[in-house]
Amino acid sequence: MTIRIKFGPDNQIPPVIQTPKPPKTQDTHTPASDLTGIGRARKTNSSALDKDKDKEKDKDKNRVLEILDELDSYIGLELVKRLIRDLQAFVEIQKRRTQEKLVAEPLVLHMIFKGNPGTGKTTVARLVGRLFKEMGVLQKGHIIECERADLVGEYIGHTAQKTREQVKKALGGVLFIDEAYSLARGGEKDFGKEAIDALVKAMEDNKDNLVLILAGYSQEMDWFLQTNPGLRSRFPIHIDFPDYTIEELLAIAKSMLKTRQYTLTTEAEDTLRYHLQCLLSSHRYAGNARLVRNLVEKTVRKQAVRLFQKSSSSRDELIQILPEDITLENL
Incomplete structure (x- = not known):
């Protein structure tokens, strides 16, 4: 762009600076369909995300139904099936209440399984882990099965370490302890009491990411819960597994x-x-x-x-x- 300076006849008059006007440009209108502004991009992405979320919800529902169908295919265990479905309903309704910003009951899902060997306790524990995973209660839904020997050590401090290792493996899933009453059989001087204390602490520290299931014979489990009054209140769900007919x-x-x-x-x-x-x-x-x-x-x-x-x-x-x-x- 050229700039012209023009001097008047009198040198005392300041020069006049002239700059050419920029050429006129025609206004162009971009069709709304071609706009790629932030607002438009957000709308498209939000819609796609909503669809993806709906698909994931449908998949989760289908997987939950498949697990419940598997439960129904088990022979017998009618009371157990009913209690598992009650648990499913309870968890789902608490999730809905939370979404609506209503007061929801805390999801304390630690359980006691009582029954004779071979009555389906371990099988149902595995199913519970998978079910809670699909319902969003647990991150992984796997199960770690252990007994006294996996938890109780041979010297002071060893038991707490072994118990913490088992808990760490089970995080995001289910820690299933069979014949759990054996932890209390040795009395006050036995290291089994140390294992119980470590488990109680783990339940509190990981209450949103761990389900602890203690299993064993009915009479022995009742005795076990009486030896430590604080245990019964920490396990709100008790399921009896009857012998088969x-x-x-x-x-x-x-x-x-x-x-x-x-x-x-x-x-x-x-x-x-x-x-x-x-x-x-x-x-x-x-x-x-x-x-x-x-x-x-x-x-x-x-x-x-x-x-x-x-x-x-x-x-x-x-x-x-x-x-x-x-x-x-x-x-």
């Missing part, structure tokens, strides 16, 4: 055999029922799935020995379980 044990056995592609003949089913009745009347802890699994595995081996004596076997023979394959000997 004859019909439930029979259904479990048939399900196990079906999974292995075996079937019982009518006579073999009657024989199995008779043996289960004998077990229930003679064995204190016979009404559990673990004993049935052992019986099924022994039956499959007996069938194999019977068929091995023949040079060949048809498909039906390989599938069928006969009465002579079922025995309680050495069970």
